[in-house]
Amino acid sequence: MTTLTRALWVVGDVHGELSKLQGLLHGAGLVDEAGFWVGGVNVLVSVGDLVDRGPDGVGVVEYLMRLEHEAAAAGGRVYVLLGNHEPLLIGAYTFGSEWRDVRGRSFLERWRLNRGQTSDLQRLQPRHLEWLRKRPGVVRLGPYLFLHADTDAYLRYGRDLQSVNVALWNTLGSNDPIVLDALVRDLSERGVFMEEGGSSRALTMLATYGGERLVHGHTPISYVLSVEPQLVHSPLLYAEGTCLNVDGGLAYHRSAGFLVRLGKSGIDKIVKPKLDRTVGRPS
Incomplete structure (x- = not known):
């Protein structure tokens, strides 16, 4: 396993909050x-x-697509992982109301239930779909070890990263x-590592794919702690x-969410939203 040689940043679920x-x-x-x-050789991970x-x-998709290229040109890296909302959007776009699951719901209906934005579906282009379909899990x-969901369902798809x-x-x-x-359902599982025996299941994931600690999003920390999203100021370390x-629930409150820099032994820095300033939207 390689050690960290560059600054490593990670952001949780963005959910359409481009400005934040x-x-x-x-x-x-x-x-x-x-x-x-302008991050040079820094590394950014979106889960x-x-x-x-x-x-x-x-807008978030287009922005990260561009940052991926800009960071690579500067010697850095941007990794954007596959969440469960990306395949749901792909399903809504590809199949619409043509197919229904065992509960009688179409992809389009399920996407809307998950607060899918009509403007996103209207603006989605083949180049966005091509990029989304190549996101690593x-x-x-x-x-x-970075992944989106707090589940070991990834083991159903392979026993090594590739x-x-x-x-x-x-x-x-x-x-x-x-x-x-089936993929949407697998990536929608949550809370596996918080259950009894959860740390053992996390260790199995780490033994399979490598690494010493799982880093994930998917389940807002505010849900886990039963607090308001704006009261969450840092990641949650758990499962021993x-x-x-x-x-951090970035889309759940105007002051919620954060960006984290990880070091060799844990959290080095946390950046919170600044509500009194706006960064210009890229062209």
């Missing part, structure tokens, strides 16, 4: 006032769920709605130190 994402990245010194990458709930999911950087990611890509490219539905939840 830009503000957090600017506060960390990763982008300039106009929203362009998925870019769309739905917030006002501009497609799991990424290991130094001692950290295998599981290729399996997810193939599933996202499938023309079979049943296959896509094997798991770190970074979903």
